[in-house]
Amino acid sequence: MISSFYLFNLVVLFLLFQLKKKTAFSLAIINLIVLVLFLFLHEGASLMIRL
Amino acid sequence: MYDVHRFLNAVFIYVLGLVILSAFSYQFIQGETPCSLCNLQRLAMIGIAVGLLMNLRMGIKIEHYGLSLLSALFGLFVALKQIGLHVCPQFPSYGEPVLGFSIFVWSFFVFLSSIFSLSVLIILFGFLKHKESPLIWNGWDKLAFSLIFLITAANAITSFINCRFGYCKGI
Numbered sequence A: 001m002i003s004s005f006y007l008f009n010l011v012v013l014f015l016l017f018q019l020k021k022k023t024a025f026s027l028a029i030i031n032l033i034v035l036v037l038f039l040f041l042h043e044g045a046s047l048m049i050r051l
Numbered sequence B: 001m002y003d004v005h006r007f008l009n010a011v012f013i014y015v016l017g018l019v020i021l022s023a024f025s026y027q028f029i030q031g032e033t034p035c036s037l038c039n040l041q042r043l044a045m046i047g048i049a050v051g052l053l054m055n056l057r058m059g060i061k062i063e064h065y066g067l068s069l070l071s072a073l074f075g076l077f078v079a080l081k082q083i084g085l086h087v088c089p090q091f092p093s094y095g096e097p098v099l100g101f102s103i104f105v106w107s108f109f110v111f112l113s114s115i116f117s118l119s120v121l122i123i124l125f126g127f128l129k130h131k132e133s134p135l136i137w138n139g140w141d142k143l144a145f146s147l148i149f150l151i152t153a154a155n156a157i158t159s160f161i162n163c164r165f166g167y168c169k170g171i
Helices: A003-015 A021-050 B002-030 B036-058 B062-087 B103-127 B139-163
Strands: none
Touching: A003 A021, A003 B036, A003 B139, A021 B036, A021 B062, B002 B036, B002 B103, B002 B139, B036 B062, B036 B103, B036 B139, B062 B103
16 A cells, blocks of 8 residues: 555656656645545544544 | 755755665664554655655746645654654554654654755745756756655565555554
């Protein structure tokens, strides 16, 4: 699960190297949004387990 | 002045790279697997570096700083959450302290100083005359890119070995 986020960052870096400006920037923003969602889902799941 | 701005961005990337690299080597020396929240903090540091690398590769733009700043805020939140969890006396500690502080406390300091540095860089950017920056990479820029790329790849491999497709153990 976590390794897929690192892979996503590798794709962003590769696109950056290829000078795909808009795609790289959009993917970086999507990556950040997914990370935030992951954190909240992860915490929500642990809260449900505790309850 | 514009070159100084690029230079400061490159230095920032090197510092972040060294911080992630030290956390990575500490993981091997201590023989500990990084927890989910630790990995999220590393990802946030890589996110800051990606925004700064965009500045070097595509020219300095305010939206790239915004991306780095958002990543830093995310990392700060995760580090603060982990500190909050470990403040509870019944909560088991995770990892050996370094110079008196746990790794996640150091990480909190890194994100706090990153937000400060990014703010200073944005203020500096505001004072500069905006002109198209050349899309030329010098050796140092390429080295910074390679450093972040290799660190990300190494973390991807080790986190896959340690956690597979599930969650990483520990908090």
